[in-house]
Amino acid sequence: MNRHPANPVTEDDVAAYERDGVVCLRGLFDQDWCSRMHDASVRYMESGAGRKRVVERPDETGQFYSNVFMCMENDDFLAFRNESPIAEVAATLMRSKAARFWYDQLFIKEPMTVAPTQWHHDLPFWPFLGDHVVSIWVALTPATRETSGLEYIAGSHKWGKFYRPVTPDDDPAFANPDLEPCPNFTERRDDPSLKFLSWDMEAGDCVCHHPLTVHGAGGNKSQTQRRIGLSLRFFGDDARYDPKPYTVKLPFEPTCAPGEHPDDDRLFPLIWERQAAA
Numbered sequence: 001m002n003r004h005p006a007n008p009v010t011e012d013d014v015a016a017y018e019r020d021g022v023v024c025l026r027g028l029f030d031q032d033w034c035s036r037m038h039d040a041s042v043r044y045m046e047s048g049a050g051r052k053r054v055v056e057r058p059d060e061t062g063q064f065y066s067n068v069f070m071c072m073e074n075d076d077f078l079a080f081r082n083e084s085p086i087a088e089v090a091a092t093l094m095r096s097k098a099a100r101f102w103y104d105q106l107f108i109k110e111p112m113t114v115a116p117t118q119w120h121h122d123l124p125f126w127p128f129l130g131d132h133v134v135s136i137w138v139a140l141t142p143a144t145r146e147t148s149g150l151e152y153i154a155g156s157h158k159w160g161k162f163y164r165p166v167t168p169d170d171d172p173a174f175a176n177p178d179l180e181p182c183p184n185f186t187e188r189r190d191d192p193s194l195k196f197l198s199w200d201m202e203a204g205d206c207v208c209h210h211p212l213t214v215h216g217a218g219g220n221k222s223q224t225q226r227r228i229g230l231s232l233r234f235f236g237d238d239a240r241y242d243p244k245p246y247t248v249k250l251p252f253e254p255t256c257a258p259g260e261h262p263d264d265d266r267l268f269p270l271i272w273e274r275q276a277a278a
């Protein structure tokens with residue numbers, strides 16, 4: 001299993017990430033990682049473990065399953081966080097000296113799942129501020145527009161917007177009434193001021209997005225192809241702890257104060273450091 005990116009992350013990749021708020025990187029994880037994490041994801045879903053959400057609708061055959069913090073209790077997810085190239089890639093894209101781990105999240109859309117992933121961006125869900133926060137969504141199956149591959153709006157991380165968080169099951173714990181809802185950009189496909197970005201992905205490809213880049217996905221229209229995405233979130237040097245209401249609850253109080261860099265090693269372990277790597 002590879003420890004460093006199978007293909008190097010180039011300066012052009014970093015520039016695209018900074019310009020568009022998202023970049024697709026191909027073939028970073030070798031076949032061993034892909035098979036191991038694919039199988040671990042299916043096992044995890046089937047075991048019923050963790051803090052899962054499952055959205056099933058009466059008129060559908062499919063389901064949209066998601067779960068978080070798998071690496072706190074599962075050795076495969078822990079190994080992927082600690083031993084795969086993912087933290088190095090995160091630090092490279094953020095141009096950060098270090099990458100601290102925030103959490104991992106699994107998204108599985110079974111075939112024939114109509115439920116979309118609604119348009120949203122991530123930072124309003126989280127008790128942080130800063131530019132150095134990145135999500136790396138690794139495809140563990142093929143993912144295209146047909147099978148609910150992610151779609152992004154280029155440059156939306158620079159709009160200065162902070163939209164109300166929305167979860168697949170409309171959890172009121174996140175529905176901050178002080179924030180404006182995120183528009184349904186699907187209705188604005190003809191708007192020439194918007195550039196929609198999506199990629200046909202194979203297992204082992206990933207999309208890496210800034211926490212304010214607006215993104216979403218359609219349903220999985222395939223009759224047979226399950227779609228699995230494993231998203232790991234990291235932050236870097238400029239991130240600040242910002243414990244606002246309607247955000248993800250931490251398992252316990254961190255040692256850092258609001259406004260400080262969240263360097264509590266128990267909650268946000270340091271996974272990669274440029275100095276140590278050199």
Ligand SMILES: O=C(O)CCC(=O)C(=O)O
Nearest residue numbers: 107117135137217229231
């Ligand atoms: O996989 C999905 O449907 C949603 C992924 C997502 O929103 C994320 O990783 O931030």
